[in-house]
Amino acid sequence: MGFKVAIDGPSGVGKSTLAKGLAARFGFLHLDTGAMYRACGLYLIGLGAAFSDNAAAVEALRGMDIRVELGADGQRVFINERDFTPVLRTPDGDHASSAAGKVRAIREELVARQRAIAAGRDVVLDGRDIGTVVLPDAEVKLFLTAGAGIRAARRAAENAAKGIASDPAETLSEIERRDYADTHRAHSPLAKAADAVEIDTSAMSADEVLAAAAAIIEEKRGG
DSSP states (O other): OEEEEEEEEESSSSHHHHHHHHHHHTTTTEEHHHHHHHHHHHHHHHHHHTTOOOOHHHHHHHOOOEEEEETTTTEEEEEHHHHTTGGSSSHHHHHHHHHHTTHHHHHHHHHHHHHHHHHSSSSEEESIIIIIITTTTOOOEEEOOOOOOHHHHHHHHHHHHHHHHHHHHHHHHHHHHHHHHHOSSSSSOOOOOOEEEEOOTOOOOHHHHHHHHHHHHHHHHHO
């Protein structure tokens, strides 16, 4: 059946970094579910689809062939053979992901595909509804947190490293808007699963977070 690790939390807490580290350490498959929402959102925006209209989203989804490639160089997301990977981690990708995540039809479609990819494998999935919706029976559930100001600073540093200019105040506002949207959406809102272990990454390095999470996994697997 495979061993499953679910990582949830708001934007900027280090979910993807941790998931990649755990996948490498334990030889698990890593699926970045947020990348799927980003690609789907960007695709629908390109079509001029109205995210507030479920019927329009369903119609657009019928013509969408989404494919996820998982390789040694990371995850790539294709829709109708177009590689959306280069534009996923951009401000437009952030907006697209939040908008797509509010639409029930999109969430149901992507959740079904995520479960299919994870079936029968040792996997680590990160997102916002992994432990509560996608993999409710995961052997290990982790919920990462960090202060909004710290997450905004991390996002600004990531953007700067990519040559993307960003205003610190606007970055913080966007983080706070995304938090509100994720926790208040009607379908599959961001929430900590009852049996998830919370890790506050505010004052932790990526290596420290990885060590803490790995210890939890090793204890569970050993039992």
